[in-house]
Amino acid sequence: MVQSINTKVDLVIDATSHMGIADYGKIMIGDKGFEFFNSRDAHKFIQIPWEEVDHVIASVMFKGKWIPRFAIRTKRNGMFTFSSKDPKKVLRAIRVYVDPNQMVQSLSFFKVIKRGLKSKFKK
Template identity: 65%
Template sequence: PTYGKIMIGDKGFEFFNEKNVRDFYQIPWNEIDLVIASVIFKGKWIPRFAIKTKKNGTYTFAARDPKRVLRAIRNHFPADKIVQSLTFWQVIKRAFRRKK
């Protein structure tokens, strides 16, 4: 994993690593399709969140205070596009349903 700073601005989401200049992500709001939060213990713990873009795939991030980051994202991005990821049991259940 790489560590860096997350900045949320009017134009988009930005991640940069001060130690490695090449480790830099800048994603405009109009390029983001979904924000997926991994929610555990009914929202008491959010270990990571992912940003799914329209063209370039999914980027996963972890923050010291992910709730604060997600609230800041919600100020610039529609709340209906911020969703919870599937739980472990939902993934297992989905796998068995597809086999039938």
């Protein structure tokens, strides 16, 4: 069994990890870090201490009405993408431990296209 890094748990919610093939499990947010535990395989888990979190990136659609997924960028290990049943509740729980300035919105489809065109014509 996997040992949790948290001593106090704030939120446990059903979620999906989008690392390659989608893994279904639970997200646990606590005082020491962010954890994802796979519901089928106990050896597939992700534990991210709050000191390692660089940015939390939320994909926001329909002017904040719907958040399909969010990503956690770490300082050393790259980016981890998740979705949950209630992402707003998850992001509010993360905001307690991560600086709100490190929580950002991802670029929209049109902003990505605009940046690409600007860089194409800038050369």
